[in-house]
Amino acid sequence: MPQSDCTPLLEVENLKVHFPVKEGVFARAKRFCKAVDDVSFSIKPGETLGLVGESGCGKSTLGKAICRLLQPTAGSIRFEGESIESLSKSQMRPFRRDLQIIFQDPAESLNARHTVGQILEEPFIIHKIGDAQERIRRVRALLDKVGLPQSSLEKYPFEFSGGQRQRIGIARAIALEPKLIVCDEPVSALDVSVQSQILNLLMDLQRDMGISYLFIAHDLSVVRVISDRVGVMYLGKFVELADGDELFANPMHEYTKALISAIPVPDPTVRKDRVVLRGDVPSPIDPPPGCAFARRSPIEVSEDVASQPGEYIEVSPGHWVEVHPATVANHERFLVRS
């Protein structure tokens, strides 16, 4: 199906993933952990959307829900215009070819008892593609594509270094020529010199195959390099979303500013002014009422104001921010209604 530039490949609307918190073995859940709470965004064909946030902000849960590895509680996920949020396992199968995921530690997602050849052949067997000879030809082509030697075929995952294992994970993900890959912290466990090799590989594959990425990471510098647009999550919600250049040059939300200013700069001559946040991230179980960030923001507001919710609005073309007295300086300028 040909895609024009304006049709999104993936559209997520008002997505919620809530986990019940059980107080006892037989008790019914009275409270919910709101891991992903009312999130909307889209990804265009060939685009990389970076997703950053600190541990527990819900970014990995969001990635898994999109791949339907977790059942969303509410909201919709449309892939090439078709709703997939409530499809059964067998109904999902045709979409699995187009929708793949890469994890942080490929050692855990690769079957330790299978050779690399077997691991990479499996997707073709499941989707009944080619005969044995054709499959092995495709597996060899995959190894070339991700920069692994042909001798890898007969080896087991444990015989490889972390960076090479991630190449195996990537080879498996691209085997069926998917349209979207959710990359969940794919380089976080790797050393810097290997990290840059994997990032380059992902960018090459995108250029050659037109794949879109949802790239989840906690490292803002990594996200900066690979993404077209960047979304910032805090406690289950998007607080800011914009073109990457725009977000790093002109961050508007106080949380985004704090994240960017916290990155240690590898240049001893640079002295930065840090935005220091008060306290810790609150629990997603019973989060504080109103604006979840207000009580930590450097812009101090009264409890009355903090308990009012913020508004997620498009402040300039393509730049979305959660606007609240505590999250954006001079917030009034955005709230003028006609």
Add this chain to the structure above:
Amino acid sequence: MASNMDQGNPLLSVRDLVTAFDTDAGRVVAVDGVSFDVPAGKTLGIVGESGCGKSVTAMSIMRLLPQPAGNILSGQILYKGEDLATVSEERLRKIRGGEIGMIFQEPMTALNPVHRIGPQLMEAISLHEKLSSKELLQRAVDLLRLVGIPAPEVRVSEYPHQLSGGMRQRVVVAIALACNPSLVIADEPTTALDVTVQAQILELIKSMQDRLGMSVIMITHDLGVIAETCDEVVVMYAGRVAEKGPVRSIFENPQHLYTKGLLNSIPRVDSPRKEKLNTIEGTVPGLADMPVGARFAPRSPHPQIEEYLKSEAFRSEKPGLVQVGEGHWVEDCPYVRVS
């Protein structure tokens, strides 16, 4: 910024340290002739990738190597003139946690989960100072306040799991500071933490250093952390020192191709997007098949590198260090040096 490396007496001086592990596959040398000085009141960074020997160096200084496999084969660790490599176990116990404090990566494993915060702090203090239990408790509360834990009177009777990751790391810092150490060894103290919390902990270590005047050895893989916290830096590669010197000199004028490659390959917030990153080709050689010559050579982008890899020198000569600037030393092999 003048180098302190050869001025006055360093607080700690590591000389030609060699540390090895005895494994089923034979003896593996993890640290192969490492030397550096930690000036009093300053921060020395040790940076390198996994397996470069930076943590083994730290464990050797404290003689906390896993027994019986890990052993210091040769070299000296001179702390205020005393050689920690050979002092008695009894004397060492006085130094550990007393004059030298330690901060580890994962605060949950550094703290005992079944004991409250207070007693863990009090134990650390009581090992080195004779105080009544009331005084000990008071000291514990004061320490928690010092490291910025809100409501320390309440927190002192809580368990580690009741604190957030950042708060737990503050407790670990408090324990390291319990006996006014002259030196704190921090091994990847912020690697498990989120960026905003990392910034808080680094700030805390720095302000404690300003107030208490101790020296710090900061071990990390993150060049950003090095640039922000250190005065001097040692770049390690495959168990050896590739380059060492004042932090500005190393970042502005790296002389080893490995240091240069590392600095060029890190993504930065101001890097242009979707543009290819520089990489260092290949991977670190396995500990069992380390070359005698310059260990970075198989990955070196030097134009005549093939010549060196075939030479007798690569097979049999271990390069030393050569001075290239004030306090700035680099591995003495032209094939891995910036020309």
